[in-house]
Amino acid sequence: MIPLSLDGAAHLLVLTGAGISAESGVPTFRDAGGLWEGHAVEQVASPDGFAIDPSLVWRFYSQRRAGLTGVTPNLAHHALVEAEARLGERFLLVTQNVDGLHPLAGSRRMLEMHGNIMRTRCSACDRAPFEDRTAYGDGVVPLCDRCSAPLRPDIVWFGEMIARATLAAIDAFVRAAGSHLVFLAVGTSGVVYPAAGLVDVARAAGGRSFLVNAEPPANAARFDHIVIGPAGRALPALLGA
Ligand code: OAD
Numbered sequence: 086m087i088p089l090s091l092d093g094a095a096h097l098l099v100l101t102g103a104g105i106s107a108e109s110g111v112p113t114f115r116d117a118g119g120l121w122e123g124h125a126v127e128q129v130a131s132p133d134g135f136a137i138d139p140s141l142v143w144r145f146y147s148q149r150r151a152g153l154t155g156v157t158p159n160l161a162h163h164a165l166v167e168a169e170a171r172l173g174e175r176f177l178l179v180t181q182n183v184d185g186l187h188p189l190a191g192s193r194r195m196l197e198m199h200g201n202i203m204r205t206r207c208s209a210c211d212r213a214p215f216e217d218r219t220a221y222g223d224g225v226v227p228l229c230d231r232c233s234a235p236l237r238p239d240i241v242w243f244g245e246m247i248a249r250a251t252l253a254a255i256d257a258f259v260r261a262a263g264s265h266l267v268f269l270a271v272g273t274s275g276v277v278y279p280a281a282g283l284v285d286v287a288r289a290a291g292g293r294s295f296l297v298n299a300e301p302p303a304n305a306a307r308f309d310h311i312v313i314g315p316a317g318r319a320l321p322a323l324l325g326a
Pocket of ligand 1: 240
């Protein structure tokens with residue numbers, strides 16, 4: 086096993102993607118060829134797709150909400166909770182996942198950069214996002230009870246901006262870490278930016294970079310160390326959890 090020493094001043098920045106939840110039974114986005122019932126993922130996860138067919142988009146997310154019932158975190162999620170307990174302020178988890186399994190496992194120093202599937206917000210007014218576990222029936226598009234516009238999942242879709250506060254928090258962590266930064270990506274295909282570019286940010290800061298994935302992702306060549314294997318086994322081993 087390659088060394089991932091977290092002694093001294095090491096700061097661990099972790100980026101996770103759908104692959105970390107695969108062993109909990111949550112389907113990843115691209116393992117089925119990037120398609121859902123014949124629709125490209127981008128079609129059901131973009132403002133344009135929502136404008137064209139909001140009912141299709143709600144069917145996609147309602148199915149994913151229903152699929153999360155009873156799903157629990159796995160050994161990889163728990164290994165990150167343990168790393169956070171060890172490192173305290175020298176730990177930051179950034180997840181692209183919207184399934185809520187990291188907070189369920191107990192992660193607290195964590196940013197959900199693509200939102201959370203169990204929250205809904207208005208597509209038009211500034212009503213605050215709210216928790217919503219409803220799996221809407223076929224063809225149903227829920228409406229805002231304040232302005233009557235269609236409600237939408239509180240997810241950062243393709244073509245939308247990551248929250249400025251999230252990017253600022255990552256930036257602050259990278260600056261504080263300097264060359265003590267250890268970047269670790271887990272279960273992500275490395276094709277969606279800005280997440281896929283975090284490895285370059287870590288390299289520019291002079292840090293070391295590690296990757297745990299079931300197969301080499303698109304940006305594999307930019308990592309210093311790669312572990313190919315299932316996250317539930319490989320991650321606890323790598324972190325010494
Ligand atoms: P993907 O579905 O693109 O990639 C998942 C990666 O996890 C693949 O490279 C798999 O090989 C790997 N994988 C599968 N099972 C694994 C396991 N047990 N252990 C380790 N790795 C495993 O998911 P993301 O990279 O998360 O965006 O996708 C990025 C974004 O694109 C998502 O956040 C989502 C999506 O469309 C939005 O919803 C906005």
